[in-house]
Amino acid sequence: MRPVVDHEECIGCGQCEQICPEVFELREDGFAYVIKAPGEEFRAQVDEAIEECPTGAITWEE
Numbered sequence: 846m847r848p849v850v851d852h853e854e855c856i857g858c859g860q861c862e863q864i865c866p867e868v869f870e871l872r873e874d875g876f877a878y879v880i881k882a883p884g885e886e887f888r889a890q891v892d893e894a895i896e897e898c899p900t901g902a903i904t905w906e907e
């Protein structure tokens with residue numbers, strides 16, 4: 846499982862990066878990117894980022 850950011854939905858607010866900078870990175874193009882597949886230790890933070898994303902742009906995918 847890894848999180849995926851839908852760039853059709855992302856508005857570049859940076860919330861996900863603030864919550865879990867080990868996994869999400871906001872780039873100059875204004876979109877968040879997943880920079881590494883999170884291990885168990887970041888699972889809760891990724892879940893929080895999913896909940897806090899204002900547009901629901903982040904989902905878990907197999």
Ligand code: SF4
Nearest residue numbers: 855856858859861898
């Ligand atoms: Fe994009 Fe959501 Fe991350 Fe904001 S929290 S940068 S909208 S993916």
